[in-house]
């Protein structure tokens with residue numbers, strides 16, 4: 001057993017890493033990004049980013065983690081490049097920002113378990129009222145953060161690994177059943193057309209940047225979460241095939257979530273697809289509607305769905321909290337248990353403005369800031385999300401790829417990737433990864449990062 005604890009098995013690591021990837025990003029984030037990005041054209045770009053760019057970066061993160069057995073900051077130092085550990089620090093900052101808003105959404109979802117059980121269904125209005133009850137939703141959020149902290153304080157393998165293996169497949173089965181049901185509703189096909197038939201005239205620069213941010217966010221990439229998880233991985237593990245499996249599982253679940261939501265929006269809008277750009281509230285409005293059409297089993301199905309969704313969110317929040325905690329334990333010498341509760345408390349506090357930004361506080365709501373880009377008003381939560389997901393994560397991914405290929409050097413990366421993968425050297429995959437990690441990812445990500453920042457935060461649009 002490795003001194004820092006480790007995953008008990010191959011499937012344990014894949015389950016945990018897939019658990020980190022699959023979460024609200026797939027089921028809550030992906031449909032609303034597709035809706036705001038104009039539909040299928042967004043999906044096409046997103047898929048290209050995931051497979052062409054993100055998958056190589058994922059393999060790289062896991063390899064760095066396994067090689068160094070360290071948190072993202074310590075990893076750069078361990079390889080002998082202390083002056084690169086700002087990349088790890090940036091990642092930790094991103095993790096803190098992401099968890100701060102993620103926990104707000106997770107808290108909403110947690111509360112929906114009880115709303116569903118009580119038979120409260122219905123459309124947008126109820127969601128709007130719900131987010132205004134900040135002591136209630138704040139309490140749910142606090143409970144969610146405490147649960148995350150409890151799991152993280154118990155260590156990596158153990159309960160969460162076992163539970164993930166059982167509950168994730170249940171979630172998939174349930175979502176597939178809901179896909180089939182929503183396809184039977186009137187106007188479902190208008191939703192499918194919106195979701196799957198690309199209209200490339202809808203692509204503009206903003207859509208491309210958001211697709212990149214969504215790909216990184218959904219795959220848990222660019223902030224060292226997978227360096228941290230990689231540090232618990234066994235040398236016998238085949239990193240490349242694990243990364244491929246994780247990418248496929250994550251993308252697959254996002255695609256299924258879209259198949260579930262868009263027919264429903266087709267149904268609710270009578271085929272106009274109005275409401276598809278519903279923003280962060282999207283699934284909290286559409287899903288209760290589908291449950292509401294189910295008659296007396298509606299509350300049961302709705303409750304079960306939100307239980308499973310919360311579980312998927314929990315395996316993600318655990319990975320988000322694990323990163324700053326691993327840093328505090330390894331680098332700042334704080335006892336694990338202490339670090340967990342302190343960090344969780346701080347992050348919850350940072351999340352409070354996000355919680356207030358759905359109407360309760362005018363200051364943090366949509367009037368919070370206006371992107372120079374087309375003058376879109378933005379609430380605090382969306383602002384933090386776009387700062388972290390669309391800017392910091394691609395920058396982190398860019399730096400990690402550049403570092404691995406040109407500073408740590410390709411042959412070292414290749415050696416690590418070849419451990420547990422006897423056929424790796426000389427394969428096509430190796431050639432592709434060398435190209436992608438060495439040139440394609442650093443270049444494309446640097447360009448996207450610069451353009452995103454200019455466009456979103458300074459209103460300068462080059463394309």
Ligand code: TRP
Nearest residue numbers: 021023024025217218220225316
């Ligand atoms: N990928 C998760 C989701 O889709 C969120 C997440 C967990 C994450 N860990 C992360 C995002 C690390 C970025 C980095 O819900």
